Amino acid sequence: xxxxxxxxxxxxxxxxxxxxxxxxxxxxxxxxxxxxxxxxxxxxxxxxxxxxxxxxxxxxxxxxxxxxxxxxxxxxxxxxxxxxxxxxxxxxxxxxxxxxxxxxxxxxxxxxxxxxxxxxxxxxxxxxxxxxxxxxxxxxxxxxxxxxxxxxxxxxxxxxxxxxxxxxxxxxxxxxxxxxxxxxxxxxxxxxxxxxxxxxxxxxxxxxxxxxxxxxxxxxxxxxxxxxxxxxxxxxxxxxxxxxxxxxxxxxxxxxxxxxxxxxxxxxxxxxxxxxxxxxxxxxxxxxxxxxxxxxxxxxxxxxxxxxxxxx
Numbered sequence: 001x002x003x004x005x006x007x008x009x010x011x012x013x014x015x016x017x018x019x020x021x022x023x024x025x026x027x028x029x030x031x032x033x034x035x036x037x038x039x040x041x042x043x044x045x046x047x048x049x050x051x052x053x054x055x056x057x058x059x060x061x062x063x064x065x066x067x068x069x070x071x072x073x074x075x076x077x078x079x080x081x082x083x084x085x086x087x088x089x090x091x092x093x094x095x096x097x098x099x100x101x102x103x104x105x106x107x108x109x110x111x112x113x114x115x116x117x118x119x120x121x122x123x124x125x126x127x128x129x130x131x132x133x134x135x136x137x138x139x140x141x142x143x144x145x146x147x148x149x150x151x152x153x154x155x156x157x158x159x160x161x162x163x164x165x166x167x168x169x170x171x172x173x174x175x176x177x178x179x180x181x182x183x184x185x186x187x188x189x190x191x192x193x194x195x196x197x198x199x200x201x202x203x204x205x206x207x208x209x210x211x212x213x214x215x216x217x218x219x220x221x222x223x224x225x226x227x228x229x230x231x232x233x234x235x236x237x238x239x240x241x242x243x244x245x246x247x248x249x250x251x252x253x254x255x256x257x258x259x260x261x262x263x264x265x266x267x268x269x270x271x272x273x274x275x276x277x278x279x280x281x282x283x284x285x286x287x288x289x290x291x292x293x294x295x296x297x298x299x300x301x302x303x304x305x306x307x308x309x310x311x312x
Contacts, residue, residue, distance in 0.1 A: 041075040154248075245282070
């Protein structure tokens with residue numbers, strides 16, 4: 001059973017029909033951004049207090065309209081960073097989905113642009129990351145420490161966002177379940193679901209399809225736990241973000257094996273858009289881990305800051 005809107009959840013739990021047309025996927029995305037930003041603030045505060053990252057330089061307009069630059073703790077820019085990344089991520093998620101389904105877009109462009117479903121997670125990740133990098137550069141923050149601090153937060157946000165896919169039934173499920181492979185000890189709902197009343201109005205015959213969002217949620221939470229445990233690593237700046245790229249790529253490459261997505265032919269290689277991006281993430285992550293795995297001298301902070309941080 002799916003719950004596309006908040007009114008569906010209220011009706012199922014309490015039996016009341018209320019006009020609450022808030023999409024559950026959107027609510028979970030908002031929740032994911034809030035929790036991820038809290039995680040990022042916590043990590044940036046830890047790095048700032050241990051002098052492993054410098055202050056953020058921001059523009060402030062005085063009472064007479066005079067613009068000046070001041071230094072503030074890096075965690076204080078997280079709300080602005082979250083807003084920028086969220087907006088860019090939504091645009092990227094929609095854009096990459098359109099590029100992946102150009103035939104459908106040409107047939108109904110406005111419908112695909114303004115639909116409340118069908119988003120490309122990797123598209124949101126790429127454009128959101130690019131927007132975040134622009135902000136980091138503008139605020140004169142050291143890129144490496146920010147990326148390392150963001151790695152666990154990004155994986156945690158991804159896990160929570162996928163819960164929204166599962167709850168709303170937004171079409172991110174897998175292929176038809178092979179019941180002959182199902183272990184007897186597994187409950188049926190963990191192997192096959194029909195996503196009744198899903199937001200895309202798709203009719204799925206019994207026994208159902210693989211609940212891919214559920215699997216992604218579990219894998220992403222496991223990856224977050226690993227990144228959180230490794231966040232105080234002794235290696236060079238950027239090592240943790242390299243681990244994040246490796247984990248994100250492996251997770252998505254695995255789930256694509258039970259997903260239905262358009263297959264593209266690029267230089268003779270047949271793969272989905274997500275598979276190609278996942279492979280690039282894996283290769284980038286392996287390269288980063290290889291280059292940055294050298295331990296720093298004892299007593300030296302694994303991060304360096306460009307300036308001394310002073311709050312005003």
